[in-house]
Amino acid sequence: MPDIEKLIQKMKRQPNGIRFQELLKVLEYNGYIMKSKKRNITSTV
Numbered sequence: 001m002p003d004i005e006k007l008i009q010k011m012k013r014q015p016n017g018i019r020f021q022e023l024l025k026v027l028e029y030n031g032y033i034m035k036s037k038k039r040n041i042t043s044t045v
Contacts (some may be wrong), residue, residue, distance in 0.1 A: 004029050 006029055007026050024034060 003016070004026055007018075007022050011026070028034070
């Protein structure tokens, strides 16, 4: 819990200085789940 609180305080102080992994950690703590996005890449030629 203290790590999450520290990350949230950091987000408030430095919103541009947050790494994706830190954001992910806070979101997962709050119940969010990261899903991989499958992309279909097709050519239009």
